[in-house]
Amino acid sequence: MKLTTLFAGAAVALGLATVAVADGHEKTKVGFVYVGPIGDGGWTYEHDKGRLMVEKELGDAVETVYVENVAEGPDSERVMTQMALDGADLIFTTSFGYMDPTINIAAKFPDVKFEHATGYKRADNVSTYSARFYEGRAIQGHIAGKMTKSNIVGYIGSFPIPEVIRGINSAYIHASKVNPDVEFKIIWVYTWFDPAKEADAAKTLIEQGADVVLQHTDSTAPQAAAQEAGDVVTFGQASDMAQYAPFPRVSSIIDEWGPYYVARTKAVMDGTWESTDTWDGIGAGMVGIGEISDAVPADVKEEALALKAAIADGSYHAFTGPINKQDGSAWLADGETADDGTLAGMNFYVEGIEGDIPQ
Structure with missing residues (x-):
């Protein structure tokens, strides 16, 4: 699938994310940028299982959106920019090659929280996370x-x-x-x-x-x-x-990403989110055998x-x-x-x- 098609689809999906919950408070909007298809049966499939856990655990308080098959590099910057413009409060960028694009876009949207998987560059609004594979x-x-x-x-x-x-x-x-x-x-x-x-x-x-x-x-x-x-x-x-x-x-x-995604989304919701490095393994449950x-x-x-x-x-x-x-x-x-x-x-x-x- 061409990126332009995905990009348009993402904009539509993100547009739906502005719906407010019944009590008048806006939902927390969480975006996910994926390097592969959610049906890959491996890496992206497991990240998307984590996204679905966020929806299941947090219910009507959140709205999640994703774009799959995003090439590492300039294409990812466009996708991240669109997510931020469309009101995402938190964006997970789930591949090593998104590191510099994440840092670049985060600097332009200081009020949006970013989480980058497997990288090592941080900022006030960028955290990193990985598993001890x-x-x-x-x-x-x-x-x-x-x-x-x-x-x-x-x-x-x-x-x-x-x-x-x-x-x-x-x-x-x-x-x-x-x-x-x-x-x-x-x-x-x-x-x-x-x-x-x-x-x-x-x-x-x-x-x-x-x-x-x-x-x-x-x-x-x-x-x-x-x-x-x-x-x-x-x-x-x-x-x-x-x-x-x-x-x-x-x-x-x-790769067990779900509990981390739920915890970090909750941190954005309750105002306790801080920029951190997380590197957990079998003991913490992030790596399953x-x-x-x-x-x-x-x-x-x-x-x-x-x-x-x-x-x-x-x-x-x-x-x-x-x-x-x-x-x-x-x-x-x-x-x-x-x-x-x-x-x-x-x-x-x-x-x-x-x-x-x-x-």
Whole structure:
């Protein structure tokens, strides 16, 4: 669908958002800017579930609107501007590439609150939020290392940004802990959502011997490709992708945005909203681990659940030394854990991963 069509639709939808509630007070208007379609079965689907939770929890006190398939860059600035002009009180911009556009538009609308997902730039009226997806990658890596027969794990990367690099490193660390012979093959597709590209990447990895495929892209195409190939293990990304369970999808990382969206909308409504950074994981419930299917051996499932529990209660950190960087230089000493600043800007592979990070 062309952006102009979406843009016009958004304006109509936002126009409806000016309806006042019965007692005469205007509804709080909340906008969502999505990088993919709400039917992607992954990232945007889960953000939209969060939007629907806002409507369910807050009822007639809110009006929500969204625009899907918004390209990162100038297109997103136009969409954000239109939302603000049409009276949005709070706007969630849900992709890393919306970071600078969010900061730019927020400066022009100081009375509108903005929330940017997975970025690091803040302002008085801009908060950031993200989930510690790397915690879920640790669990996936453990299962992958135990289940691979070829010792080759494929990984479909979207863009070489810290969030994705963290995930690759976490998965590799935990796969190699239980299987020192494991090898990761990484294909970068430079998109968040492109089923054809994602399917091609999965097929290429499988042709290269991977019998486990991880993804940091948003469609279910890699699941379908693995299902067609046969004996290849996959994991749901961002949403459960349970239609592919019990095999090839043996578990998943689920992004649980709803409670955060409800809380932040309430903060705007009651006047307590402040600019903050939020980075929560399994313990806080922002990262969910989908049911581990019976395709996973019982002992491996038990180990994975124990790892999940240790991460959740804080007794274990997914980046705990000794860990070296790819070039062999020391990064974390024995028992030392990574600080959030290094993780937030991670731009290196850990020792054992082959290949270069694209610049």
